[in-house]
Amino acid sequence: MSNLLTVSPSPHVHTDDSTRKIMYRVVYAMIPALIWSVFVFGLDALRVTLIAVAACLAFEYLIQKYLMKVTPSVSDGSALITGILLAFNVPSGIPWWIIVIGSLAAMGIGKLSFGGLGNNIFNPALVGRVFMLISFPAQMTSWPSIRSAGVDSLTSATPLGVIKEGLSNGLSVSEISKSLPSQVDMMLGSMGGSLGEVSALLLIIGGLYMLYKKVITWHIPVAVLASVGIIATAFWLVDPQSYVSPGYHLFSGGLMLGAIFMATDMVTSPMNPKGQIIYGVGIGVITISIRMFGSYPEGISFAILIMNAFTPLINTYVKPKRFGGK
Amino acid sequence: MSVTVIYTIATLSIIGTSAAVILFFVARKFKVYEDPRIDEVEGSLPGANCGGCGYAGCRAFAEACVKAADLNDLNCPVGGNDTMGSVAGILGLEAVKKEARVAFIRCNGTCDHRPKTNIFDGADTCAIAASVYSGETDCQWGCLGYGDCFTACEFDAIELRADLGVPKIIDDKCVACGACVDACPKNLIELRKKFPKDRKVVVACRNQDKGGVARKACSTACIGCGKCEKECKFDAITIENNLAFIDSDKCKLCRKCVSVCPTNAITEENFPPRKIKEEKKEECSTAK
Amino acid sequence: MLKTFKKGGVHPPENKLSAGKSIEVLPLPASVFIPVAQHIGAPATPVVGRGDVVKVGQIIAKSSSFVSTNIHSSVSGKVKKVDFQADSSGYPKQGILIDVDGDEWIEDIDRSEDLKKDFDLSGEEIVKKIQDAGIVGLGGATFPTHVKLVPPKGMKADILLINGVECEPYLTSDHRLMLEKTDEILVGIQLLMKALSVDKAVIGIENNKPDAIQRLTEKTKEYNGVSVAPLKVKYPQGGEKQLIKAVTGREVPSGALPIAVGAVVSNVGTAFAVYEAIQKNKPLFERVVTVTGKALANPSNFRVRIGTATSALVDAAGGLPEDSGKVISGGPMMGRAIASLDVPVTKGTSGILLMEKNESTREEMNTCIRCSRCVSACPMGLEPFLLMTLSEKQIFDRAEDDKIMDCIECGSCSYTCPANRPLLDYIRFGKGKVGQIIRSRKK
Structure with a gap:
């Protein structure tokens, strides 16, 4: 038996890559931002992250084993990513039971009800976040003060929240910007917000690592950021007193986090470059529309979820250019 | 306040009424006449939508029945004579009795009979294995064992037997819809006449190689020796391309061919055990 | 910047183990089995029978139509029989079994090694x-x-x-x-x-x-x-x-x-x-074949007579290593795994590759995570993940619309899939079915 030859169809060699390796690369890419959040928000950030990860892993295992009756696939790393992303999307002071409920929504509703990894339509972490945001708006929007390096700029609201409130109270941009952190601070990560969204720079570094490792392609992040940047610049040029400068839009809130880590989620984004650009531009336009004209200060989560819903449609109608095709 | 309420009620009522009027006329204008008997016939069918009748599902079959002048060419293999009788009753046509059929996998190349000569490691379907090569054994005709027939069967009438390496048909559940016949890339499955007590005498082999080659690949291969053909008094057995075939419509289950087959390629099933065959088998093994 | 094609492509490890080995002539085997179908198109018709004596270079099977070719004997000796034997396609094919006796070539072949540059032919x-x-x-x-x-x-x-x-x-x-x-x-x-x-x-x-x-x-x-x-x-x-x-x-x-x-x-x-x-007037009856593999003692390039059994090549390169799990006729990306070492070398055999046991079996297949690597690897701009699903579910009309027939079966999609999905297995199957449908439509 042992000396029989194996016969299989070609190809007979296979790349070293595996689903698990890809997933862990995403995790590595999130580590700089995670460390920064612990630095800024203290051990609370670590507490929130650990609870979210543990809850996501546990729910995946339990649901797969006892409800779906399949072999649990906890070790593939996807639940770990969902857990970290979920933690990245909440303020550090959030009570533990809200995170657990959010994890249940993320894994149960967002992922496993569709059949698990690869079959979900919506990004599970965002399903969890939006579920929490709508169910517990107060806890989800009370931002603890940050321990900033250097000046003790204690912010208890996100820059976007400040802008939104200021504009709706009829203040002009120049009046509002006095209470805003500088754009450089925002870029480096000295501002209020959810765990993962504070430092745009570290998120970009993580994104570059993923680009280098070919976990993601440039299409989605660039399309999202470019469309937000262009629209914000256009409005700002027309009326700088009613619209903040594009820098605030690019470096504030979850835009970087969303564009680099959540919009690029493989399962829920389109499958070819053309489709990915359409998807990215869609996210950018919806995000900036919500930020400027909607009632929420931040819109990236909704924008990504809305475009997730369009992904199957984009996949059906946007085809890659065939070799030798017209 | 009250004016608003009145306006609202009035507007909604007007919209509702006009919609109802439009719908009434549209329904009149575009009404498609459908023979009510189609529903009735469909109701009497098993509703398995297996396609065994040759139509795309039970509804299509019901339409065909209603249109047809007689039921000679129409048969629901799943429901059998009972169903066709009630269909005939609904339509006022004469019921045509059809003989019940059952599927049979013409390969007995179990692990004991057919040694493996290589291992297949590809997508686990017969269709793909067959497109790659002839199979895990030296027999290029026999069952591949990945169970495309099992997947195709809507009635759980096929069981995969890991111990045998060849699937088995469960005669009681088989409705002879023919889905497995189409699914088998090796064309092993045959729809045969169903005998009382599910008895059958069958050549469980499709090997068309010359005797020596066939025998080398599988100890129970048909070698096309022709002994059974000579033995059969009912002309039920024909030999073509080194392979014997028993026509189930002519077979009388006398089992004489079973006794003469040198490789036990002809098998009998569901008969009471008999002594002679056991002795014969022993002789065979000592001769080897 | 060097030129290359734009779309898709992958970089499998090169492993050109035998690149430094010059071409050696493989000793004559004791017998050869020369299949009559070694080309795309109609198989050639055998023109010799049992007992005929043939010389090297003699036609033993004649081309049967325009898209077909002659088959020449690669050895001299006696035809043992016209028989069926498995070739690299995995199915028994008709061929001519010849017992080798000496090495007598037909006269008009120029056996010298001299370079002959000039020609005067239309x-x-x-x-x-x-x-x-x-x-x-x-x-x-x-x-x-x-x-x-x-x-x-x-x-x-x-x-x-x-x-x-x-x-x-x-x-x-x-x-x-x-x-x-x-x-x-x-x-x-x-x-x-x-x-x-x-x-x-x-x-x-x-x-x-x-x-x-x-x-x-x-x-x-x-x-x-x-x-x-x-x-x-x-x-x-x-x-x-x-x-x-x-x-x-x-x-x-x-x-x-x-x-x-x-x-x-x-x-x-x-x-x-x-x-x-x-x-040199020499018909095609021998070719260069690479015999290679990581565990093989002596990876080599041989000049081999068509019809020589794979086992003879493997023996000449140091024998079959103990933990061989797979023998491939051709390269690792598009070659065909063969079930036995009796398979003869044919005109299309560019290499014999031996794989160790641990690299010959596939890893477990996981669910598709829609990473779209297959899409970016496909040199033809197709969507392998979609074609696989369409073939699996037998939705052949959509597979045709999505250009399944353009697939060149290069295997880049299966190679690159992180979830080990057998994309090409299914696409090849679907392509076969769609091809049948197209042919039946033309009739």
Whole structure:
């Protein structure tokens, strides 16, 4: 038996890559931002992250084993990513039971009800976040003060929240910007917000690592950021007193986090470059529309979820250019 | 306040009424006449939508029945004579009795009979294995064992037997819809006449190689020796391309061919055990 | 920046273990089994029978239609029988079993090693001789060469591309041939150019063979109209359409042949066979085969008579290693795994690759995570994940609309899939079914 030859169809060699390796690369890419959040928000950030990860892993295992009756696939790393992303999307002071409920929504509703990894339509972490945001708006929007390096700029609201409130109270941009952190601070990560969204720079570094490792392609992040940047610049040029400068839009809130880590989620984004650009531009336009004209200060989560819903449609109608095709 | 309420009620009522009027006329204008008997016939069918009748599902079959002048060419293999009788009753046509059929996998190349000569490691379907090569054994005709027939069967009438390496048909559940016949890339499955007590005498082999080659690949291969053909008094057995075939419509289950087959390629099933065959088998093994 | 094709492609580890080994002549085997179908098209009809005595180079099976070729005996001896035996396709095929006795060649073959540069033949005569010599594409596709040299009405070739890419990992037979038979190949190219009446030929070679590039570049100065194009390493550059795109920038339209953009592609091995057939009167009955594998004692390049059993090659290269799990006829990306070492070498066998047990089985398949790597790896711009699903669910009309027939079966999708999905297994199956549907529609 042992000396029989194996016969299989070609190809007979296979790349070293595996689903698990890809997933862990995403995790590595999130580590700089995670460390920064612990630095800024203290051990609370670590507490929130650990609870979210543990809850996501546990729910995946339990649901797969006892409800779906399949072999649990906890070790593939996807639940770990969902857990970290979920933690990245909440303020550090959030009570533990809200995170657990959010994890249940993320894994149960967002992922496993569709059949698990690869079959979900919506990004599970965002399903969890939006579920929490709508169910517990107060806890989800009370931002603890940050321990900033250097000046003790204690912010208890996100820059976007400040802008939104200021504009709706009829203040002009120049009046509002006095209470805003500088754009450089925002870029480096000295501002209020959810765990993962504070430092745009570290998120970009993580994104570059993923680009280098070919976990993601440039299409989605660039399309999202470019469309937000262009629209914000256009409005700002027309009326700088009613619209903040594009820098605030690019470096504030979850835009970087969303564009680099959540919009690029493989399962829920389109499958070819053309489709990915359409998807990215869609996210950018919806995000900036919500930020400027909607009632929420931040819109990236909704924008990504809305475009997730369009992904199957984009996949059906946007085809890659065939070799030798017209 | 009250004016608003009145306006609202009035507007909604007007919209509702006009919609109802439009719908009434549209329904009149575009009404498609459908023979009510189609529903009735469909109701009497098993509703398995297996396609065994040759139509795309039970509804299509019901339409065909209603249109047809007689039921000679129409048969629901799943429901059998009972169903066709009630269909005939609904339509006022004469019921045509059809003989019940059952599927049979013409390969007995179990692990004991057919040694493996290589291992297949590809997508686990017969269709793909067959497109790659002839199979895990030296027999290029026999069952591949990945169970495309099992997947195709809507009635759980096929069981995969890991111990045998060849699937088995469960005669009681088989409705002879023919889905497995189409699914088998090796064309092993045959729809045969169903005998009382599910008895059958069958050549469980499709090997068309010359005797020596066939025998080398599988100890129970048909070698096309022709002994059974000579033995059969009912002309039920024909030999073509080194392979014997028993026509189930002519077979009388006398089992004489079973006794003469040198490789036990002809098998009998569901008969009471008999002594002679056991002795014969022993002789065979000592001769080897 | 070196040229390459734009769309898709992968970089499997090269593992060219036998690149430094010069071509050795394999000793004559005791018997050969020569299949009558070694090419694309109709199988040849055997013209010898049991007991006939044949010489090396004698026709033993005649071409049965235009798209078919003659088969010549590769040995001298007695025909034992016309029989069926499994070839690399995995199914028993008709062939001629010959017991070797001595090594007697038919008289008109010039057995000297001298280079013969000059020729005085018209294009038609060259095509006729190529057809008689039974030459097929030696890169592995085995399409009869004479058919390629006669373009369909209204089409004309303006460039001849010579494929020296050898993008398959492990294989080195073309590489060695380019180094050792440089002049012969170039004369062969001249003959092919004459047959096609084109005045330009480009040899495409990947950058991982700098010695071959250098040697051919030097030698091409002596031959008119021939040049060398160094190419960036990328699989599947040896694919006809990819090579044309890489060298000329022309894109063969979907469903069309290379001649539609005025190009004809031929392998370096084929060019060498053309040289031998015309200048030396030697029909195609031997070829260079790479025998390689990580566990093999002595990976080598052999000149082998067609019909020799795989086992003879493996023995000559050091014997079958103990933990061999798989034997592949061809390269690791497109070659076919064979079930037994009795399978004979045919005109299309470019290599024999032995894989160790731990690399011969596939890893467990996981669910698709829609990472779209297959889409970016596909050199034809297809969506393998979709085609796999459509084939699996047997939705063949949509598979056809999504250009399943454009698939060149290069295996880049299966290679690159992180979830180990057997994409190409299903696509190949679907392609077969769609092909049947298209053919039945034409009838």
